[in-house]
Amino acid sequence: MAAPVQLREVARVRVIYGDTDQMGTVYYGNYLRYFEIARVEYLRQAGVPYRDLEESLGLRLPVVEAGVRYRRPARYDDELSLRAALPQIGGASVRFVYEIRRLADGELLVEGHTVLACVDAAGKVSRLPNGVRAALNAKA
């Protein structure tokens, strides 16, 4: 039986006007920005800064799939806790899961996941280097 996935806080953000829409809550597409912040900080904390993947290893991790469940809205000026985990590290792809919680009371606002492929500079699917996999597995 698989252990349940443990998400941990990797960043905090505060909702600005530019994130909201006229419902007075965060625009549904902008949560994907928060997911990006979460996974980039997750990778940094795992010792695998995304910028280095690109610049040193010539790799990129485009998102090939995303899913979001909007439970409750995040509102203007809310501080949000961005939480992430990396439950699957495949040969040439990784799957992140996310939770966005209101910092004040821990309320779960949004959940989601993304699948990222590993591609080389030419856009061809490429194996994750062993060092990267080891670092991610150590952190997961």
Place this chain on the structure above:
Amino acid sequence: MAAPVQLREVARVRVIYGDTDQMGTVYYGNYLRYFEIARVEYLRQAGVPYRDLEESLGLRLPVVEAGVRYRRPARYDDELSLRAALPQIGGASVRFVYEIRRLADGELLVEGHTVLACVDAAGKVSRLPNGVRAALNAKA
């Protein structure tokens, strides 16, 4: 056996710099903007302008779920064909499906779906008015 869902083109957009990111392709969260354009135009063409839902009927349709599959990237200056269908019209929710195709050659770039709940001005789940359901069913 259910008939296959027929999507139809409801709008066209051209990719601008502001939609792209440094991979040179559309930022993954910005496709949700295109989905919004698609469903708003779908509703308008069905005789149910979203603005009227809000202003005349006091209803809103927040997105409660979204999913996206990124098959191929849309690039700067590409003209995109936004296609949508409404395969499910529930009592208090609707499900849209979307395709984004490159206009030049019809290539499928992105697919996705959203589920929208119907809520009243106070945010309480509310039945879709019969007139709205009838208009949507006639178009679907």
Place this chain on the structure above:
Amino acid sequence: MAAPVQLREVARVRVIYGDTDQMGTVYYGNYLRYFEIARVEYLRQAGVPYRDLEESLGLRLPVVEAGVRYRRPARYDDELSLRAALPQIGGASVRFVYEIRRLADGELLVEGHTVLACVDAAGKVSRLPNGVRAALNAKA
């Protein structure tokens, strides 16, 4: 005495939820997206598609200065008329001016300008090619 600048409509857009903020009007930074749409269509109509500048000539036109005056707000679902002119075509820079009007009644909502430098692939300031200047002057 200089002739007054004649702006002409180069594109139309409809305001989506993703453009608005919780004031119920377009977020102040998003008008710069509309300015981009306007100048790209202006260039296309002048026979100088921006994509070709980049891909064929290896040039880019980064914005070095922008100014905006917000007269009246654009609202959700408004159709906007994007108007532009090119009053200055310098050796290595151009200055665009913009107006955003509500299509329904022609009301002026936002005015602005941008100055764009011409740089080569290495980011070095570069003269606008004579053919480009001629095309822009013919149109202006």
Place this chain on the structure above:
Amino acid sequence: MAAPVQLREVARVRVIYGDTDQMGTVYYGNYLRYFEIARVEYLRQAGVPYRDLEESLGLRLPVVEAGVRYRRPARYDDELSLRAALPQIGGASVRFVYEIRRLADGELLVEGHTVLACVDAAGKVSRLPNGVRAALNAKA
């Protein structure tokens, strides 16, 4: 002779993919998001949280003018220092000035200003309450 304006750091942000465009640098309109973050944190540090202005006093501060000078580009993953000052506090408007500097070396990337009007819930120009003016003057 007026004393020179002293800007101070009010927030830090890190550039994400969602902020960049295909030039590999921050999209020109997105710096206005950074300006918003800067002025909101400036107001919070002055004891005048913007959310309270809206919710307790029924006031809003729409931007009526903005100007930006793009000196050098901010790049993906750069940490930015957002700096602001409030050189003018009028009867019914305020003028903010901003600097965005690269945190690593202090390099000035972008400068700008915004003028904000004070309006009531109905959108009518309204005097800044004395308490707010006093707090802002104490901080400026």
